[in-house]
Amino acid sequence: MSTTILLTGGAGYIGSHTLIALHEAGYQPVILDNFSNSHPAVLERLERITGQPVRVERGDVLETPWVEAVLRRHQPVGVVHFAGDKAVGESVANPLKYFHNNIGGAVSLLRAMAAVHADGTAPAAPTLVFSSSATVYGDPASVPITEDFPRSHTNPYGHSKLVIEDMLTALRTASPVWRVGVLRYFNPVGAHPSGLIGEDPADIPNNLMPYVTQVAVGQRPYLNVYGNDYPTPDGTGVRDYIHVQDLAAGHVAALQALLGGSESFTVNLGTGHGHSVLEVVKAFEAASGRPVPYAFAPRRAGDVAQCYADAALAKRLLGWEARHTLHEMCADAWRWQSGNPNGYRG
Numbered sequence: 001m002s003t004t005i006l007l008t009g010g011a012g013y014i015g016s017h018t019l020i021a022l023h024e025a026g027y028q029p030v031i032l033d034n035f036s037n038s039h040p041a042v043l044e045r046l047e048r049i050t051g052q053p054v055r056v057e058r059g060d061v062l063e064t065p066w067v068e069a070v071l072r073r074h075q076p077v078g079v080v081h082f083a084g085d086k087a088v089g090e091s092v093a094n095p096l097k098y099f100h101n102n103i104g105g106a107v108s109l110l111r112a113m114a115a116v117h118a119d120g121t122a123p124a125a126p127t128l129v130f131s132s133s134a135t136v137y138g139d140p141a142s143v144p145i146t147e148d149f150p151r152s153h154t155n156p157y158g159h160s161k162l163v164i165e166d167m168l169t170a171l172r173t174a175s176p177v178w179r180v181g182v183l184r185y186f187n188p189v190g191a192h193p194s195g196l197i198g199e200d201p202a203d204i205p206n207n208l209m210p211y212v213t214q215v216a217v218g219q220r221p222y223l224n225v226y227g228n229d230y231p232t233p234d235g236t237g238v239r240d241y242i243h244v245q246d247l248a249a250g251h252v253a254a255l256q257a258l259l260g261g262s263e264s265f266t267v268n269l270g271t272g273h274g275h276s277v278l279e280v281v282k283a284f285e286a287a288s289g290r291p292v293p294y295a296f297a298p299r300r301a302g303d304v305a306q307c308y309a310d311a312a313l314a315k316r317l318l319g320w321e322a323r324h325t326l327h328e329m330c331a332d333a334w335r336w337q338s339g340n341p342n343g344y345r346g
């Protein structure tokens with residue numbers, strides 16, 4: 001039986017780490033990526049880690065006929081859909097980019113998958129793992145968050161994820177043969193322990209951890225802490241930071257469950273614990289031995305005070321739980337950044 005898995009956006013931060021986890025679990029991953037938000041240098045790093053050539057299809061998931069051709073060529077037993085844009089602030093300024101790329105990209109992929117399954121080219125049931133986000137919970141009424149919490153959106157990025165989740169529900173109603181795993185990520189951080197791959201924002205980092213690592217490595221003078229008057233223990237925002245290696249393992253567990261015949265599911269991928277901005281800064285200084293100077297700044301529009309997962313369902317359905325500590329997240333992020341001060345750009 002084929003063990004090929006197609007990773008759309010597989011050259012990106014989460015995708016590249018998932019590729020390694022899939023390889024180690026005995027699958028044969030294939031990357032589909034237009035490299036609009038990832039650097040081709042990651043491929044050589046992946047080959048060094050896996051010891052094998054990486055199969056890559058360079059193109060845009062929006063090109064449905066091409067995606068169909070890729071599916072026929074590789075005959076994957078499952079698809080993990082990472083491809084999409086993910087900057088909250090950018091989505092507010094440029095909503096059409098997000099609706100086009102994220103929602104349009106998902107429609108294109110699903111239509112291509114449906115086409116190859118309709119003509120019998122792909123024998124098994126169409127199997128998809130979708131990279132969703134805790135952003136679909138909007139500003140939660142309480143924490144920890146369970147999967148049955150109401151969904152809402154506070155920005156076009158989160159809106160696009162919510163719409164794609166609804167599309168998948170409608171597709172499964174129309175065609176129950178589809179097997180779908182929706183994974184709602186909380187805050188992915190860290191890097192592969194080799195230090196060869198990691199998070200490499202194209203511009204000024206939006207997210208906390210890559211900004212912290214760039215301060216520690218000397219690329220930025222200090223960190224702006226957005227708000228210290230939230231109703232949290234130290235007044236700064238609290239989030240559920242999850243090691244990217246745990247996230248990658250969650251994708252393998254999701255695929256194994258679906259390919260093993262499980263029902264479709266939606267699960268949170270988080271640790272179940274929240275950490276404040278100042279706790280992350282302190283943990284990073286301890287792990288790296290580097291100071292991270294910071295200054296308090298006004299709250300950032302769209303931010304919520306607290307957001308962390310109840311991760312019990314993923315444990316029950318997939319036998320998965322996050323295992324890495326905040327210290328390990330910081331240590332692995334630092335190893336990547338200190339060894340690659342300019343990311344993949346050398």
Ligand code: WQD
Binds near residue numbers: 224227237239
């Ligand atoms: C975390 C905390 C900030 C930067 C977003 C998306 C989510 C996911 C992860 C894609 C908050 C504070 C941050 C900085 C700061 N992305 N902060 N100074 O906003 O929780 O989630 O990224 O899937 O979908 O919504 O992550 O890392 O931007 O912020 O003080 O320079 O760090 O206020 O409290 P966020 P983040």
